[in-house]
Amino acid sequence: MTTTNWSPSISKAGGPLYLAIADALATDIASGRLTDGFRLPPQRTLADQLGIDFTTVSRAYAEARKRGLVEGRVGQGTYVTARRPASAGSAVTGIIDMSMNLPPRFDDPDLAAAMWDGIAQLQSSHGLDLLMRxxxxxxxxxxxxxxxxxxxxxxxxxxxxxxxxxxxxxxxxxxxxxxxxxxxxxxxxxxxxxxxxxxxxxxxxxxxxxxxxxxxxxxxxxxxxxxxxxxxxxxxxxxxxxxxxxxxxxxxxxxxxxxxxxxxxxxxxxxxxxxxxxxxxxxxxxxxxxxxxxxxxxxxxxxxxxxxxxxxxxxxxxxxxxxxxxxxxxxxxxxxxxxxxxxxxxxxGIAHSVLAAIRTEAKQRQAIVSKILPAKLVQADPEGFHVWLKLPGHWNRSDFAARLRSAGIGVVTSDAFAATEPAPEAVRLGLGAAPSHASLAASLEVVAALLAQQSAMSSMVV
Incomplete structure (x- = not known):
């Protein structure tokens, strides 16, 4: 894409503005609203649009480059790279990124083999025309x-x-x-x-x-x-x-x-x-x-x-x-x-078998959610694989998402979905990216612990 018409949804009320802009950029990439190759507005243009200082936008773009979200191209501008590197600690802690709403991976080697076998069979059934026409x-x-x-x-x-x-x-x-x-x-x-x-x-x-x-x-x-x-x-x-x-x-x-x-x-x-x-x-x-x-x-x-x-x-x-x-x-x-x-x-029949496996896995993951997250804050369906988490009054969505991100957990704030303002204080959790029930439970435990904390107590500045 070459379009530059992007405006982040941010609040000037809490936290550094440059971090809020970088967080909004990360949210829009995670949600699919911004895709690889999207050219961001020039820094001065975005500063004028938001009514803020140019240096704030410059710091935000620098923070986004540090996170691997964008890259600068000499003489061309700043572009989304849409790379979402895994947290360095994820392999050890089991913490996962929950921002993408993926179907859960099922543990059925025979079904996985059937899926790949089906792809291999296309060579004999369709021949080279499938690739060359x-x-x-x-x-x-x-x-x-x-x-x-x-x-x-x-x-x-x-x-x-x-x-x-x-x-x-x-x-x-x-x-x-x-x-x-x-x-x-x-x-x-x-x-x-x-x-x-x-x-x-x-x-x-x-x-x-x-x-x-x-x-x-x-x-x-x-x-x-x-x-x-x-x-x-x-x-x-x-x-x-x-x-x-x-x-x-x-x-x-x-x-x-x-x-x-x-x-x-x-x-x-x-x-x-x-x-x-x-x-x-x-x-x-x-x-x-x-x-x-x-x-x-x-x-x-x-x-x-x-x-x-x-x-x-x-x-x-x-x-x-x-x-x-x-x-x-x-x-x-x-x-x-x-x-x-x-x-x-x-x-x-492979597609129907995969659907059945996804249904089973989704129910199992929703059961884990019901055991860990407070029911009064959760809106979910046992047949789906995402959760709508309504935040308690002492949290706002941008701070909550930022604190989770620092722990290696990505979520999507309500701003990404809002067709009208104001957006509610809520975030979406995708349950499908976790490679195992244990890693999902570990991440949800972090979410639950953060929900119970006061916003001001969840970070320390020295």
């Missing part, structure tokens, strides 16, 4: 059929003419928003939403109106009010195991949201990243309203992040041609190689 932007007919089979438990039988294979959920969102909304127009999303959605909207100069939430998720009445006030083109939402709050919308709320969307002619983009995880899922919005819903189902959270494959189902009565054109313009196509891997795994 382009494919159509929406995926081959075989890849689309595999996608329809994967989605059938949640959406029922799907006409493959309505299904497109996209280069990951992020690529799908870029294509969708670019095709459905114009610069300056407004879309709605939960008040706390996927950082990748915010990044795409910012890139496309689309305004995001945040919709109020409660413990059960998006509030239908707030959505209705936003429809009257903003006349949005789209409602983007994650109705199942919401990121970051873990909330799952009830069937009644989903039906009410669909009714409001119909009444105000609003299209729905349903991000179903975690939809495959529940054993007994609530009906998808695309099943309740197939005529107005674009359904995006990536494989990163429920099978393997490395695949970068997402299945997109367009509303009834529409073809994928307009969306395929947007994919072609922005990414060319989904990788034929990873699409073929996904198809092989779906066809041979």
């Amino acid at each position: 382009y494919q159509e932007a929406g995926g081959t007919s075989r890849d689309r059929a595999a996608g329809a089979a994967w989605l059938a438990p949640r959406l029922g039988e799907i006409d493959t003419g309505r299904l497109l294979v996209a280069p990951g959920a992020q690529g799908a969102l870029l294509a969708l928003l670019g095709a459905l909304a114009a610069p300056g127009e407004t879309i709605c999303a939960e008040a706390l939403t996927y950082p990748g959605l915010l990044a795409v909207a910012q890139h496309l100069r689309i305004h995001v109106a945040g919709i109020a939430m409660d413990a059960q998720g998006l509030i239908p009445e707030a959505f209705e009010e936003a429809c009257r006030k903003h006349a949005p083109k789209i409602l983007y939402c994650t109705p199942t195991l919401h990121n970051p709050t873990t909330a799952t919308l009830s069937l009644a709320r989903r039906e009410r949201i669909v009714s409001i969307a119909r009444q105000h002619n609003v299209l729905i983009v349903e991000d179903d990243a975690y939809g495959a995880l529940p054993a007994k899922p609530v009906a998808a919005l695309a099943a309740l309203a197939p005529d107005i819903t674009y359904h995006v189902a990536g494989l990163a959270k429920c099978v393997a992040p490395a695949l970068r494959v997402a299945y997109v189902v367009v509303p009834q009565g529409r073809t994928v041609a307009h969306l395929a054109g947007a994919v072609r313009a922005t990414a060319g196509m989904a990788s034929p190689l990873t699409s073929a891997v996904a198809t092989h795994w779906v066809e041979n």
Whole structure:
């Protein structure tokens, strides 16, 4: 990327500003909002934008370089490197970085071997053409059929003419928003939403109106009010195991949201990243309203992040041609190689076996959370693999994240997800990066101990 339009969300109330800027940069990299190669604003530009001294920004950039987050290029500027080196003590202490929301690694050598064997078999089944030829932007007919089979438990039988294979959920969102909304127009999303959605909207100069939430998720009445006030083109939402709050919308709320969307002619983009995880899922919005819903189902959270494959189902009565054109313009196509891997795994049952292993491991890790962290501060779902941790009154999110980072634990503060201000005093913990239950428990013990401390007692200046 060459864009420089980045502004950190910081508070001038507590702690050195240069550290707050460096911490915000680290948070946005961890959340995926800033990616490798992103050019940061010139130091004087950012200083003017934030209304602070130039030297403060200079110190912040120097601190970020020290952490391995950015690099300076002579005559070109400062660029994100997105390298997240492991803590030097992690191998000894078992402390882990919990900022990335990865599916938990399961301990099943036979299944892991089957995954690799499936990849090896592509040589004989597809030959050199798989590596040396382009494919159509929406995926081959075989890849689309595999996608329809994967989605059938949640959406029922799907006409493959309505299904497109996209280069990951992020690529799908870029294509969708670019095709459905114009610069300056407004879309709605939960008040706390996927950082990748915010990044795409910012890139496309689309305004995001945040919709109020409660413990059960998006509030239908707030959505209705936003429809009257903003006349949005789209409602983007994650109705199942919401990121970051873990909330799952009830069937009644989903039906009410669909009714409001119909009444105000609003299209729905349903991000179903975690939809495959529940054993007994609530009906998808695309099943309740197939005529107005674009359904995006990536494989990163429920099978393997490395695949970068997402299945997109367009509303009834529409073809994928307009969306395929947007994919072609922005990414060319989904990788034929990873699409073929996904198809092989779906066809041979490997993907479903991996999903079952992830479900089992997620429940075990959530059980560890329930034993260590105080229940009154935790919002979680036993079928998910992240936790929304609401901080006690004596902590603010930036200080809490900074103290954890000094202990080798990365978390993501609410600022990364905030479509509206102010962001709540909360952080997201990803449970999947820990290589073992012991390392997860060790990290959670550190988190629990810090929660019990007063902010001023958690560090010492000499």
